[in-house]
Structures are given as C-alpha cells and as structure tokens.
Amino acid sequence: MQIIFYKHIDYFINQKKNYYIIIIVSLCYLFFGVEKSFSQNKIDSLLNEITKYSKEKIKNDTIPIQLLSDLSNEYLYSDPKKAEEYARKALVLAETQIKSSIKIPVLNCLGSSYEIRGQYDSAFIYFKEAYRLIKKTNNQTIQRAITLEKIGVLYRYKAEYDKATKYLLDALEIAQKLNAEKLQGNILNSIGNIFVERQKPQEALKYYEESLVFKKKTGNKRTISNSLGNIALIHQQLGNFDKSIKMFEEVLVIKKEIGDKEGESGAYFGLGQVYESQKKYKRALEEFKKAAKIDEELDYRYVLADDYRQIGRMYSKLGNHTLAIFYVEKAIEMAEEVNSNRVFLTVYSTLTEVYEAEKDYKNAFEAMRKSYQYNDSVFTEQTEKQITEINTKYETDKKEKENQLLLTQNKLQEQKLSTQKSLIIASVFFLFLFIGLAFVLNRQRMIKNKANILLKIKNIEIEQQKEEIEIKTEYANKLNKEIQSTLDIVNEQNKSITSSIKYAKRIQDAILPTQKEMKTILGNDFFVFYQPKDIVSGDFYFVEQIEKKLKNGQRETNIIICVADCTGHGVSGALMSMLGIESLNKIITQNIISPNLILENLHNQINEKLHQNDNQSQDGMDAIVLNFKKIDGKFVSVEYAGAMNPLYYSQLNQDIEEFKIIKATKKSLGGTIYSKQTESNTFKNHFISLLDENNQPIPTQFYLSSDGYQDQFGGKKGKKLMVKNFRNLLKEMASNSIQEQKENIETHFEEWKNGYEQVDDVVVMGIQIS
Template sequence: MRASVGFFIIITGIIGEVGAQTNQVVYEYDSIKMASLYARSRDQRIKNPELSLELGQEFLDMAKKSKNKAKEAVALENLARIFFNIGSYSRTLEYFFDVLRIAEEQGDSFNQAITLNNIGIVYGENGQLEKALEYYGKSLAIKEELGNQEAIVNTLSNIGLIYDELGEYEKGFDSYTKALNIDRKRQYVDGIFVSLNNLGQNFLKRGLYDSALVYFKESWNLGTTVENDYDKAHLLNNMAAAYLGKGKTTEAEEFYLRAIALAEKIKARLRLRESYLGLSRVYDVMSDYGKSLEFYKRYEYLKDSLFNEEKLQKINEIEADYKIKKKESEVNLIKKESEIQDLRRSQTRLVAYLLISCLFLFGTLIFVLYKRNQFKIKANKDLELKNNEILTKNIDIMDSIAYAKSIQESFLPDPRILNKFFTNSFIYYKARDVINGDFFWFADEEDYLIFAVVDCTGHGVPGALITVMGNSLLNEIVSEKRILYPSEILTELNYRVLHTLNQENYQGNNNEGMDVAIGRFDKGSMKLSFAGAKRPLYYFRDNHLHVIKGDSHSVGGTFYAKDRDYKEHEIYLNKNDTFYVFTDGYADQFGGENNKKFLPGRFKDLICEIQGDDMEKQREILDRKFRYWKGEREQTDDILVMGVLI
C-alpha cells in the first residue's frame, strides 16, 4: 500500500532563541548550523539518500548536545523520513516512536497526532493494515479535537487507502470524499489533486476503469499547478493500470513509460517498481514475452535491492564516520574559544555595522517594492484586457450553444402527440448542460403510437449531435421505410448507427451509441409492444410493479457484435394501469448525506410511492426529490422520464 498523502512535518522552530549566557555566540553558531544541516538533509532525501542521512545524523547529534527537545524531535522525524524513503521500515518506526515519546513528554497534542499518523503510514506500507488503522484512528481523534482541517484530510486519505487494501471500497470512498470536500472548501489544489487520484484508485481496485479514469483525468488536469512529482508518477501509473484494465495496451504502455521517465528523474524507486511490473503485464498482454520478462526482471531486482544489508552497513559506516568528524569539530571549537572571546569584545562594533547594513537593506527593499508595485499595476491592466477578451468569447460561445439548443428542441416531437393517445401523462426532461444528450421521440400512426426515450453517449455538444442523428434515423426507419415493430426498429437503428458512424469494421476511434426504450401502443386493442436496448419498462397493475427488462446490448458502439437481435415483449393494458420508460440519469445522480448514487433500487421505490397521484403531480414529486437529493452538487447526467396513465 502507498500513502497518497506523505508524512506531515513536525511543527517547531529550528533556529532557537539566543540566550544572554557567556556562550551566546557559540549557541548562535550552533543554531544556524543546525538549520543549515536540516535544510540540506531535507533537500537531498530523494535525490541523494546517503548524503541526506549523513547530514541528518549530524543534525541529530548537535540537537541532543544542545538538550533542545524540540530540535531533537525534528531531527528524529527527519531521519525517520529518510529511512522510509529507502525502505527500512524498522528503523523508520524506531525514530517515529522516539518522536512520539518526546511529544507526549512535552504535552504536545498536535505533534502527537502527526506522529501517530506517520506511524500508521509505515505500518500500512509494511502490510500491517489493522495496525495502520489503529494508529490512524488515534491520530484522527486528536486532529478532530484540535480542528486542524489540513491534518484531518491527511489522515482521512490514509484511512481510505487502508480500507481499499482490505477490500472495503465503500468505506474507502467515504473517507476520500470527506477529504476532497474539506480541500475544496479550503481551495487547496495539492490536496484536491491527491484526493481525486485516491478516488480514481478506489474505482481502479474495483475494476470500474471508466469511473477511475474520470477521477484520474480530473486529477491530472490540476497537475500543472502541483509540484509533487512523486505523486504525479503515482498518478501516471494508476492511469496506465486503468487503460490496461480496459484492454487499451497502447495507452497503458505510453503512461507507464511517462511514469518511468518522471520516477527516474526524481529517483523514486518505489514508483519505478510499480511501473516495471505494470509494463511487464502490458507486454505480456501484447504477447511480447521478451520485453515482458525484461521488465519483470527489473521489477524483481528493484524490489530486492530497495534496501539490503550492504546499504545498511554503508549507512552505519557513514554514521561512525560522522561521529569521528563530530569529535574533530568539538576539538576545533575548543581551539577557537579565544577567538570567540575576541568576537564578544567586538560585539558593539558588529552591532553598528549591522545597523548600517539594515538601513541599506531597508532602502533596497523600498526600491524593490516600488518597482514591484509598478509591475503589478501593468500586469493587472494586461490581465483586465485578457479577461475582457475571454468574457467576450464566452458570451459568443454561450450564444452559440443557446442557438444550438433551440435547433435541438425543434427536432423534438410535439408533446401533444402523446396527449392525443394518453390524456394523463408527463415527460420529465432535464439536461445536465444547456443542450441535452437524451431525447424523446413519437410517431403518430393514427390507430397506434410509436414512442421512444433515448440516452445517447456523452453530454452537452457531443451528446446533442448524436441526438440529432438518432432522431433523424428513427424518422427514416418508421416514416419512410415503414418498419413499425419495436424490435425491428431497434435492429434497423443499430445497423444505421454503425454505418453512419463508420463502426462496422470496428476500426474507428469512436464508440458512440445509444440506449433505447421503444414501444408501440395500439389504442384499439390496448396492446403495448416493447423492446429495449439496455433500458427497461416499468408498469403498474393493481398497485403491483412489473418490470420488463431490455436486452443487454446498446444500439451502435463497438463493444458488442455487429449483428444484434432485440426481443419484443407484448402486454395488454387495462384501465388505470401506468407505465414508465426512462434513461439512467436519475438513478446515476450523486447526492444524499454520503454523496452516493441514487441507484435503480431507490428509483424503483420512488415510482412505487407516487402511484395514486395524477401524472402532473408525479412529475413534480420526481423533480422535487431529485433537487433535494442532488443538493448543491453538480448534475451527473442528462435525465428523461416518461410516465403514462391508461
């Protein structure tokens, strides 16, 4: 398991205050040197772990000598992070427990919470998932009591990762969603980037690759403002895994190679290990067994060499060498004691020089601020001009979309055709964007009515283009070619969509299609004939719900065989029976207290609840329930529901 949110850093000052005792200059020198050692060690953690460890050990030795517990805690936490990066989890835990002990002795609740979280990360990486949950729970309880939102997000994300590893994906989803909502309120882009990646990984582990890619792509779009290359490499590996799950080996290979390039740049060996194993699987699927074996060997080598005994021995040698250097430094300090005395006597002169320097720096600062303000004024003017240009373009685009909406609506049939056959009916029609990817269609054949509700691939402009094509094809099939039975209409519609979108040879780059519920109502015999492409028909008789399922393949698209047959169902309706056809948008809406989908089962219960009300009242209830469920969230999909009372 990999923590998507890294360790939090112990919050404390590195450069301490300087006392008035006789060794004042020595302490100033020590504080500055410790701050320098810490900064250099931190900067080298990924690029040069051995140098980072060497600098970090010297920092710890100096902190212990100064008897400053706050600095000692920072030094221990720094070493723990270094050992974690090179894969030595036992050493990592040893240092983190030392940090926790200091925080408890000092009564420092905040740093206790941070360290408990960090210990949870180490246990998670080491596969001890229940122990990880235990420490995350302790950390979260303290953070919630303190009310620190950034720290709460960190632990929520890590808890989600543990639940994913345990296969409890809904609990993981809830944790990530809570973290995402907090970071969106704070407008914290780095946190949103990580939470979106975690949500995508949650769906990836479930095998829901399309949903995973939605979150991964949204996370990647934020990447231009995020500087964390380690997490970017992780995201690229996740996207590659999703494409591999979808069978898109070319895209999977591309993203794994991009991840390798980034991981090699920052020397992130854990990320390289993920990429090598993923590429091995890609080439295995592509039947390139030579390359598959090559990358699997790289994976095995990197896994075994992340942190071996030879490197541990080398680190111990570095530690011993450093102790020698430290002793030499102490000797040098004693020799310089006389020089320190001279420095103390010249302190007054130094203060004068310092004041002069401060005056010079102050004047320079005033000049820089003036120039900066002039630059800012010019930049604001340029920005205002650009904003006006963008506003004008946006107005033009929205005008075009509004006009496109009027064109799309002109293709829709007159709802009065439905009223001619059914005096008590409704159509609940709600686009996600300005223009719709769902549409309804009627054909009045005097003694009977042919009707359809259609859910086209996509939303907005892409979906609207498919609706225009679908409407036109249905008119040709029924009005011109005189195909009048629902199952035959669907068969012909499938053929024409495949031909129109050049999908017949499965060589196109598009997979557009539509899910359709289509019926024919004979007014004389009260017979309803129905066929469905992934859409059902609900009908009620004597307050009892009956469901007629559609076939399991869509119209158009390349996921299914070219030649598709659709089953035709026939029922005879009675007075006061009701029936409903609908797209999947209502059931797919995210909302409620836990931001989950409404789901078909809840939609079915709602349809049952509104029986007995007239159809206009039913439409109002559906709309009110939808708005309440959605709340302030964005609409997920286009919505279309048609209901009829016989």
Template structure:
C-alpha cells in the first residue's frame, strides 16, 4: 500500500476579529512618535492599544509588548482610582485583548487564565450596573471563552458560553451574534468528529447570514465548511469554500488568515495527489508565518512539507522537517497537531522498514488521539498500523486494526479513510488466499474510490481554481486601469496649469482685459456664495429633520428598554414565588428536622431556585434521608426537584418502602414515566443523581449499633468513623478509605447510572453496614467539589473536600457547617458560583 500521512488542517474558530486596516510604516512611526512625546497616561493607553492592534496581524511579539504596556499603565492609574468603573472596564478589555494574542500563539492555558480574569472584572461591574452597559464587552468575552474551551476539548463549557452569547445577542436583536452561535455549534460538532452534522450547521449559518445580509464572518463560515467537506472526502466543495475564504481575506488584508487559507488549499491538493500544487501553497503559508511570527503555523508548514518529501521517497529529509515541527510543538499546547506529526514520523519509519520505531511513534500518536476523542485521527492511525503489520506479514493483527479503521471512518462519514482501509483489507485477504473476501473488499474500495476521484469532480476543481485566478487577474487589470486614469488625470492637471499661466501672462499685458476678468470673477464668486447659502439652508433643514427622527428613535428605544425591564422584573417575581413553593416542600422547619440526630445542612442554590434538594422521613422506626442533584439548575432543575420530592413522599410515606435500593428503583420508574422517556436517539436525558440512606433505630437497643442501608445513583456516601467500617455485602460494595489521626473516612460509591433512562438499567445496589454512636455521615451533590476558585482558578476537587470533612469531623455539626461555608466563600473569592451546592451531615 502507498504510505498515508496525516496533513494538518487549521480550524478557523470564531474569535471576534478586528478587520486589518491599511496601516503604513509611516502611520506606525507617527504613532510611536506620539507615544514618546505623550505625558497623558490615558492617551498612552490608547496609543499602546492602537500599536498592538496593528502588529497583531504582522508581528505577534511586538503586539504582546504594546498590549502589556497598555495594561501596565492602566493598572498604575487604578492604584489611585480603584473604584473608577470606566478604568476597570478598560482593564477588562485590555486583558481580553491580551488573551486573544495568547490564543493566536496556541497557548490556551494562558489565554483561559486572562479571559477568566477579565470575566471576574466584568461580572463585578454588572452586579453594580446591570448587563446593558457592558453588552459588547460581555459578548466578545463569551465568544472568546467559547473558542478557547473548544480548543481545549472542554465542550460543555464551550456550549455554556456559546449559549450565554446567544442569549445576550437575542435580547439585543444582534443578528450577527446570533449567526455566530450556529457557527460555534458546528465547530464543536466538528471537533468531536461529527462531520455531517457540523457541515449542516455551517450551511445553516451561511443561509442565516445571507438572509440578513451579514457579510462579516463569512470567511470563518467558508473555512469551517471547507474543513468539514474535506474530512468527508468532498474535495471539490472543500476547495470551492477555501477559495471563497481566500478572496475575502485578501480583500481585508488579513495575513494571519490568508496563511491559514493557503495551508487548507495545500491540504486539498495533497489528498488529490497533486503534490506540486500542494507544496506551492504550503510554501506560501510558511512565508507568511515567518513574517508575522506565527510559530504554530510554521510547525504546520514543516509537517506538511515533510509529508510531501516522504510521499516522494525522500524519507531521511522528511524526518528533519518532522523534527523541526516537534521542536516547535513541544513548547505549545497543540496536542492534536503534535499527534499528527508523531503519526507521520511513524509512517516514515514504516517506509524505512524500521518497524519498532514506527510502532513507537504510531502508539504515541494513537494515545493522544484517543485522549482527545479525535475519531478521524484514530481511523488514520489504525489504518497505518494495519499497513505496518501487512509488511511484517502479521495478517491477524492487520485485520483487527483495518476493521477498526473502517468502523471509525463510517461513524464520522470519512469516505477517504474508509476507502484506504478497504484497500488494506483487499491486500490482507489476498495474501491469506481468501480471494472471495478479497474481492468483496475490492468492490467496496472501488466504489468509495470512484466517489472521491471521478472526472466531474476533477473538472470542477480545475474550474474553481481557474475562476479564482481569473477573478484575481481581473482585479489586477482594474488596478492597472485605475493607475492609468490617475496618471492621465495628473497629466491633464499639469497641462491645465501651463495653460492658466499663459492666460495670466496675456492678462498682465492687457490691463483692460485683466480688469474685465476680475469683475467677471467677482460676479461668479457672488453667485457661488448665493448658491452656497441656498445649499446651507437646505442642509440645516435636513439636519433639523434628522434630529426629529433621532429623538423619535431614542424615545422608541427607551420604550422598548422599559418593556424589557418590566418583563425581567415580572419573570424574577415569578421565580421568587417559585422559590417560596420549593421551600414549602423542603423540610426546612425545626419540627421537620427534629427527626434527625445532630446534623447540619449546607444548601446554596446557584440561582433563586435550586436543582438540588434534600428530603427525609421517619417510617416504622426507620429514618430515610436523601440528597439529590437534578439535571440543570435554576427553574428547570427546580421542576425536577419538585417531581423528586413528590415521588419520594409517595414511595416512602404512602407505600412504606424502606429498602434503600428499592426506593431508587421505584423512583427511577416514576421519573421515566413522568418524563415519557423512551431511550430513543436525540431524546432529552433529564433525571437526577442521588444518595439515599436508611437508618434503623430499633437495632441499637438489641445490638448496641445502628443498622444502615445505602443506595446511590452516581453520588457517594462519606462515613467518618474511629474504626473500620463493617459492611455486610462486601462483594457489592466499593470503598475508598482516607485516614487521619484516630479517624478514617470511608467513601461508599453509588452505581454509575442516574435516576432516568440510561444505557444501563440494572437494579441499584443495596449496601448494608453498621453504625456506632459518634459516627458521621455526609451526603452531597457534586457542586462543592466542582466549584472553580483559588488563585489558579481550578476545581476544589473531591479529595480536598474529603480531607476537609475528616479534619473537622470531631467538631459539633453546626461548627462543621461554618467551616464548610467559610472555606467555600474563600475559595470562590470574587468569582461566581457555577452550580447548586448541597451537603447534609449527620452525627449518629
């Protein structure tokens, strides 16, 4: 088989970009001169900002210098004006712009750190003044957070901030921002290998922009649509989209984006085996990357040029380029790019028949692909490893990897990778003498190959490129014509001046003619002044009319604003009323809580109403206690919590079910029936996670211990004791132990399935154990452990929570409540709570 190398595509994310202006060296020099002479710090901030924006497209390192200078001066002024809200807003914008520079360099951790810093500032400002004043800054920040979370494969966070952007844009009827929402959804699907779905979303974005005549951002849509088509093997459509992008980026003079366009076009020609054209565009890409200081892009060029050399049989030379790419990528966070280079090095060693080294690099690449869930990368790697085993004549392993490659390629709709693997299977079964199987796979290989390389597509690709070149030449002709007309105009002006000089000389000789000419000139000026006064009166009337229109529009805007505020107050009032209803069904009162021994309840909803809830009841001398975390938070989560409490009352209080796992089994049936869940694809997966304990008080008088049961849906139970936990059904119970001094914490894990429809629908496990007086039980949702905070803005994590609980378990329960509350408050600091938080602690 012919060696197959993994080319590097550039995914064009929807960071807000500032269109490049035609700054000349003269304008840069003049800005620098103004900066040197300026004594005004506000002016210095603005000049540093302008220089950073200019250099962003041409010299990224210089852009960093001026951006950091702007932030430094900003902070100096804030030392004396700490509460100046305009300066705080300017600081947030400056930090956001610095984060964008880190994104362009591929340093995503630094980028995220600065974006979250900017978010903290904006959130503190919105708490004081509302969101309306900071709409533009918030939209840009949320869009940038979406982009960086996509690049770090944190898709839930990306979807969250994408939705926040969409909500703000919807309130302000920003059609451009609403169109970017669908583009971002497409990128998220693409990154997860769902190419057809991502293509549909990109085309939906394109139609939306065309419907509302939105030209801004079309280049990003075309680029990402091209990426989706290329991943699916539709090269003619992919090339068409890339050339449309290049046309827009050249018009707007965006070198960073133009470099990416050249790389994408080179990739298409690579897959079409037109290596001369491919390397032509790769070299254009690398030249711009060197010029603007884009090291990540330069690594892309090195890797792709190395692929061409390897395909041409120059394997030793290709390894040098691959090593250059690795040296750059090891200093960045672009793991996907690095894994592709490892794959390509493995291919080179495979061609050199150094199979040990080949497998070593294939394995390095495959581990990263699996970590990132890069399905197309996995399909390529499995195909390459299968090819290696064919050469080693280990056909059994070759079949295994080739079939895995086919399966993965079908999942993502990649015809190119599917075709390659069919070719491998054809070869394998031919070597094994199974000609019937070989023929079957050859037919599949031929079908997929014809769909990629048919003559119509080849002609279409040639037509697309010719059309682009023709448009480019037409523009050059237009520029030449404009230049010619300009020269003709200048020549005419010179001739006109000569003619005027001759006339003037004649008038000097003839005084009478001079006086006559002067009188005529005065008369014409008088007429011109009359005309000017008339036009001025017309302009004044137009201005007055415009002022009336502006006043009317302003009044209309105020009216709409007041309507939105009224609606907002009405909604908040409804939610506050819903909170009272929720509190009415929660066991908040002292009488309701009197059935529990010494205890505390830390209950902190993220919004007005909560998706977490706690519940307990006493039936037949048994106390049943539950803590649950419903899908979502706010109003949707509150609805689910009301359902959960209602069904628990029915199951325990009325039906008197007191076996822990049976309660969860019955509750799951009620939730599935209530939500009409069928388990079909695309259905909402609403439900809840829960820990539930049943304590039997009757055993203590007889045996001097309490008999307890526990069942959990995803959520655990923490038990702090002074001795080892005695478990009756140890074979079904998973324990994690943590000990300190005279105490140990046992974590009894719940089953890995929710109270809802799920792939796994086994009965919940019933854990039985003994409790002594003084033992502490802790039931909780995941909100506390998942809260971001601290100086590095990281999650609190369950291991830190466990240590906190065991360290303070000897304190009275109300003191433990204070410690947990204060620790959480200090951890969050100026940040925001991201989820509902519930911890229920009981001392036996």
C-alpha cells in the first residue's frame, strides 16, 4: 500500500497537474498506509482531518505537508527509517510551495531521522539548511529554537563542546522568551549531557533536575522518562547504585508502555553500567546485549559503538579475551561509520584495557596512543577557555586605557571651549568699553598663549601615553605568545613523561608476584600492603618456590620470600628494584636457598653490575630473606637473614602469645654507605622451628617490612611513626585474622598520615603459619 502511495505522489508531482488531486490521493493512501502501531485515537484524528478536508475542499496546500510531518514524528523513535520516508514525501510537497519557511519543520523531521540512527553528517545537512532558511526571517520563533537545539546536540555527539554549548544557550534564550516549557526541558537536558561527558556529574544533576521540572509540567511520558534515565545515570556515577537501579527499572516500564524502543535500549544500557560498577559483570553483560539487540534492529550506529564497547569490556572482565577483542573491534567499525571523536576516545581506551588484561603490552601501548590522540581532539575546550580569558583581560585593560585617554581629551576640549568663550566675552566687552581695548587685548593674548602652551604640553603627554600603550600592548602580546608556547611545550613534555612512567608501572607490576601466584604458593594466609610514593616504586617483594625429592622419598619444598627497600624512590628506585628482582631470579636458578648466601650473592651482583668498586656509587638496598621449609606439604622451619631490616614474628608458646624480634646484620646490599664500617660483616642465618616437641605445628605470624611505614610523618604533631609504634601495632594485631591484619595496616597508615604527604615507598608483608 505504501509503495503505491509513493508512486502516486511522484506521478502527480512530475506531471504538475491538478495539485488538489495530489492532496486527496495522498491523504487517502496515507490513511490506508499508516502502521498498526498507531493508537486508535491517532487514526481517528487523521480520519477526521481527511473527512473535513474532503468535504470543505479547503484550498490549503500545507495540510498534507503537516500531516506527513506528524506521521514522521510519530515513527521517529519506533521506526526511524519509516520516519525518513514520510519526511521525504513531505519535503517533496513543501518544495512546490512559494514560502520557503514551510520547509523548516520538514527539514528538522528529516534531520532527526538521521540523527537518531547516528548518521550525523547527513543530519547536519538538513538542520543547517533549516537554520539557513530561519535566518532569512530573523524572527525569534519556536522553530528557530528547535533547530538551534538540534544543531547543538549534534555538536555534542561530535565532542565539539564549545559549539554545542553556544547553540544550546542561544536556543534556551529563545525558549525562555517564548515560555516554551517543553523545549526548555529538552535544552536543559542536553546541557546536562555535556557536563556528563565532561565528567562533572554534580553540575549535570543540577540541569537534569531542572529539566525534569519542566517536563513534568507537559505530562509527556517519553521526555519525563528520558530525564529520569539521565538522573539515574548520575546516581550510578555518584555510587548510589540501589537508587540508580530502581530509577532505571522505572524508566524501562515507561519506555515499554509507550513503545519507545530507543529509550528501552538506553534503560538496559544504564542498568548494565550500574551492574558493572557493582562488579556484577555477568549481569551487566546481559543488559548490554539487550541494548545492542534493540539498537541493531533500529540501526543506531552511534549507540551500537558504545554497546559493543561495553560488551567487549565485560568479556574482558570475565576473562574471555577473544570475544572481548572481537566486540571492541566491532565498536571501532561503528565509530568509523559515525566519525565521532568522543566514540573513538572511549573505544580505544577500552581496547587499551582489554590488551592490558591480556598482558599484550605492545598492542595496549598502541591503543593507548590512539586514545590520547582523540583525547586531545575532545578536550581542547580548556585551551580555548584560557585563550579567551587572556584576550578578555587584554581587551579590558585596553578599553580602560582608551577611556582614560578620552577623558583627558575631553578635559582639553572643555578648556579650549572655555578659552573661546572668554574671547567672545572680550569682543562684546570691547564694543562697550573701547577705552580699555588695549589692556583687554593684551590680557586675552596672554591667557591664550598660556592656554596654547598648556595644550601643547597636554598633546605631547597624550602622544607619549599613546606610544607607551602601543609598546606595552605589543610587548604583552609577544609575552603572551611566548608564555603560551612554553606552556604548550611543558604540558606536552609532562604528558609524555607521565605516560612513559605509567607504562613503566605496568611493566613493574607485571614482574612482581601476582596475588594468584602467591596464593598458589602460600595459600590464603598472607597479606601484602604495597603503596609506592610515586607512580613506580623502589620497594619490591619476591616469592619463589623450589621443590626437590629427598633420598628417603620425602618431598622437600623451600619457599623463598624477600622484601627489599632500594635506594631512592620513583624512577630511580624502580630501576634498582628491577635489578634486584632479576638478580634474585638468577641466584635462585643456581639452587642457592640459604638466606645468608642469597644476600651475599645479591650484594656481590649489585657491586658488579653497578661497577661500585670503581665509581663509589651509593646505590643499593636493604632486605629481608626468609626460607620456609616444608616436608611433604607440612611447614617445619624458617631460616631468616636480614640486611639492615629486622624480622618481627609472633609465636604461640604453651597458649601464650610471644612477640619477638630478630635483628638484622648491620650491612646493606651494594653501595659504599657502610663499606668501611660493615664490609667485613657477614650475613647471619637465624633458625626458627615451626613444630613443637610433639611434632605439632606452632601457630606463628611473620612480618616483613621496608622502613617506609615507620618513617611516615603524621599524627597530631606531624612526627614520624617510629619503630617502637610500628612494632606495637604489629603486636596488637597479631591475634587477628590475616584479612583483619591487612585492614589494620592500611587503615592505620591512612589515619596516621592525617593529610601529610607520603615520604617513602611502603611495603609490609604478613604471613600466617598454623
């Protein structure tokens, strides 16, 4: 039926005969071709319009255009392709009209049908054409505000936030003048969206709530539910997850009720984001897939890019890296079709996360580089704002100086007028007092000469001021350019350095033992509190396991654990830590398992690799090494040796908890700090039994630490924590569970800092043997 309708319309328009027949035929086919999804009230309304039009034979060519536009709007959210078809037919009819303004709402309908499918370049063409026609009238109409709002929304999709804000504020000003409450609600909602994408949720919430007030006045369920969905998203970002879920479910009910497929997809997507924030990744994956299914049916390419990106992230979180990369690459394809910098930024950021999770650092770095490229494109507004502020300040200063110059000129003009007035009075006076002519003329000449001298002086001063202003202005412009250029260089260098250090951190994290690896060796009875002062750390920890079978058939396991504190922190400390880990791996592969020999070999390797016998380098490290010995899976003993750092442990002896300290050897690893006093010292081994006289396990807690924790400044007086207080903390918490001990260590450190800056890298390891 619809195909026949379109053919009749095209035929009559091409023939240009009997235009009123076009209208009657168009409306008849329009009536029979409407979709079943329209409500009965809408069908009755269209039928009444057609009947009225046929009986009265109203010669008004705009009626079928309006009806076709109405049909386009009705289909906009349920079937945007259908909306495009009706809008195109309306545009064909509108082209035959004399008044070009009739095309404006039709062009907006056509642009909206492209916008909602993510085809923004096409949408721009129609919205811009509508705005061109509007500017010819120069009237502050509702269509002008609507068109400005639509262009502003498109600029937001393209992440051109400065242009988006300008168009939206212009639209809001017109809507306020016309008291258009529905449109004001839509515009405020769009401004809120900009703040969301700029990661300013509190500001966005203010605009969304103000938008909701206007939308509730109109009673439009679609727009009300849109605002509720946006507010739900903000609560998700602020951590109010239960409230966010409740609101999204309320939105979902409304969207299904009114048949808003686009809104239904958005509600599922929002629920997925909340469940992701709660780390319920399987549930989040289900919601994102529901959203994608709807958006695929509607061909919403812009939104599909986000759907596929989120599905990929969830598969990555769930450990399925193959599907994760597959969906993120689909998201990149969608991003290329819609050509949006914002979408490129989010998709490549997600791809970076996926490759990092897979430990594919090469591809992760490439994806991160691309995300930075689009990050620069999206967030250039701050630079524009700085330039605007500088220009505004400069123009203000210039205006003040010009005003001062004008005041000076006015004073001179007044003085000149006063002189002229005196001359006129003197001339009149001469007529009546001829006798005093000589005296008066001489007097006036003197006054005039004096005034001229003063005038010349003032003119010279004015010229000097003008030259001074020009010189200062030129200097200020040059200085501003130099400052901006320097700032650009510094910012770029800082960005590059920070990026490199962050990448170095990922490498450092990759070579440290993972929680999974440590649980495989130690079980669940351990904790590690590892907190670098900067991005990378000079403290490190090392865990390795060596197994061998004894001659008597028993299986012996040696678990080597090391906690070390390298000279310095940040990048220099991190390099030393990597040297230490590499050296330990080499020592262990040589089957050296005695702690004192491990320390001695590590000391020699540092001296050798840093050529310290030649250059007197003071780089080195302090360390603790433990060897937990197990026979057939049962802990039997521990050997300890320390370089500067002691061992703390708590052991239950006949139901009495005893807290003990074994002092370290006064000798650092590498460096020349203690070489004269301590180089002759040898690292001493200490033996601790983990079995009682009945060969039963003795519950024991071990604590290994760098000096960063005890050296931290804080408390009420801003002093160091000190060794004594650190030791008392360990003693007090020794009877707690291992998880409680970790929480005690972390909480006490943050409370002790009390706002003070962290002074050193920190690592504390606790191991529970029972």
